[in-house]
Amino acid sequence: MADLGRAALVVSLGLSVYALVAGATAAITSRRRLATSARNALFCCFGSTLIAAVVLASALVRHDFSFTYVAQHTNRTLTTPYALSAFWGGQEGSLLLWLLVLTGYGSLAVALNRKLLRDLTVWVVPVLAGIGTFFAFVLVAVASPFGTQTAPLDGNGLTPSLQNPYMVAHPPMLYLGYVGLSIPFAFAAGAMLSGRTDERWIVATRRWTLAAWAFLGFGQLLGAHWAYVEVGWGGYYAWDPVENAALMPWLAATAFLHSVMIQERKGMLKVWNMVLVALAFELSVFGTFLTRSGVVNSIHSFSKSPIGSWFLAFVVISTVFSLALIMWRLPLLKARTKLESALSREATFLYNNLLLVALCLTVLWGVLFPIVTQVFKGETRTIGRPYYDFFLRVFGLPLLLLMGIGPLIAWRKASFRGLVKLLAWPIAVSILCGVALVLVGAGSSKPGLIAYTFSSFVLATIVLELVRGTRAVGSVFTLISRNRRRYGGYVVHAAIVLLAIGIAGSSAYGTSTRARLTPGQSVSVAGYTLSLRDVRRTQVPNATETRAVFDVGGRWHGTLASGDNQYIFPPEPSREVGIKTSWTRAEDLYVIADDVNVKTHVVFVQVLVKPLVNLIWVAGIVFLLGAGIALWPDAREQRRLVTRLAPAQA
């Protein structure tokens, strides 16, 4: 069957090259049949890639170790879901997933828009095919998942830390986000190539961008939860280069989602939007480059591989292509109106954009710094957490504040008097909240206090908006259903506020202590007392489990166990933490038994109490809800758009 997979990938490569060349020729020479042929080639490319994916998935499920990839990433002890998750657990498989999602998304986007946006999709096909050609080439010539060997009795198995339910969902979710950003990029490039830079490309890709952004955001939260429960260092985000690789395109896409509203409303920021959509796409490919090349040290990155240089070349070529296109079409991207006032909705969107892009570029510099120092100084210097935390406060706190102010300001021009009147209630609420927090002792962390005060301000504005809007139209359901993007956006803002409260609470007000314990000894932290009861080692299929068992007293009574698993296939350790979540006290008791000695029964333990950390995971659900509201189709809007665009097909 590996031959079929290889053949399918070769066919995919041939089809994507054909779609690129024939599509570009058809668009330039305006040939109808050739354009349809190129479009069919893109559809077929998805079909053949799907066949390749089915071949690999089937080999994984059947434990067919004659596939080198299957033998490297699975073994017979893995259950079917984990065996399938090895599809994206290795480099070659994840590249195949990239191509599959790209051609699937691309075919669907082109098929849905082929009638209404015929003049645009003619150019979108070769752009998507160009991206597909790169991935198909890498899969055929550099990193094929269909290498074969004499089948061993068993495989190496999946890295233990990846054997977690979150890892079944997190990587494909990120891929749906990363690859989804190719669609707005392809339509933006298509608009510039065709010289038709009106709003149709934005209308066509609005939901694609929103969906990709939602997948990317939710995927990161899934990854954060995985890190929290599985990696076992007590945190959820370490500013690891590969984590940052997913954050950067999300930040760029967030800026794009806001600034595109200004273009729709005012005809402004056309160049800026093109830059942002290209930046989001380039950062998504760059993220894949970081993960796959091994150029940076990360717990997520694969070992050094030959595909890094290919990815770098692709990032450089596609960046030059994007910039050249924007420069070429600058005359068509002139703004139709000007910013009328620095105190207006569009101005706050602009400030929001500048802060988001500044944060994005700051993170990018943090990621690139070790590479730059290695290239120019011959030594690798890394940038640590204080750098990122500092800039997160510098850019993140004003962003939080703007989230509250922006929705209240009128378009065009707002008066200072009117704004003060509008902000009176939210300001009063935030001041009261700040005072209350100081009184309960939360003033120990200034950034935490500011974050909470700003968060209460934003929540107050959101509630006020909902109350006022509901009074105006009669019911909250009518209000939201008539303005889905706006109120879906407010729900997403509420999710970001919950995220900010969770991050501030768990980092600024968390408690941590370390201790060396023998059975009978105890350690106290934040009202909890942990006594080491026992140390035990048990053998389970494919692993030896070592655990320190603690009796917990004080604010909660029960037992927690923490330690490590030593797996047989692959022979790797995995840290196992003990977590007790208390929803009533809104905190987690988190126990890390670092070094458990079964002979001496000595245990080195770290105990953390993390207030409000679970709001981060709740924020993920609220975020999905908000994105869902904004994504939900509005029949009236659809009718209006179809009417506006329909004569274009005549």
Place this chain on the structure above:
Amino acid sequence: MSILLGLLLAAIAVLLVALPFLREPVTADDRLEAPDAEEDRRRGLLEDRDRALAALKELELDHRAGKIDDADYRELIGPQRREAAAALRALQRRYGNEMTAFETPDLPPEPTPPPDEGSPPTPVPVPEPYPPPDEATIPQE
């Protein structure tokens, strides 16, 4: 077997890609249909109309909800209404009533009394953004 399946896959792909040429081996018109200048102009006018009406709708909603006070509303509504009316007139001049009547909201009346005469305007009902054609009226100026 796998090789045969691969060859079959390639053959199907070639067939599907060649389909447009197999269906129409000879054609009198192989040119892609592209919107002409008139089509672009029409689309531009419709975009202007939608943009202006959406802005008007939001302004009305914000005023009714109390987010924009009467003084600010009086200052903003004038230019916004003129923009919307200009977009509708441009469409009407070029394409007649058919184009403008479709999904055009009932525009709110001019605020009375005029801004410089003191008392605030009466908040108007928020229009359905795009009601069916038969419910629509176009402001005549």
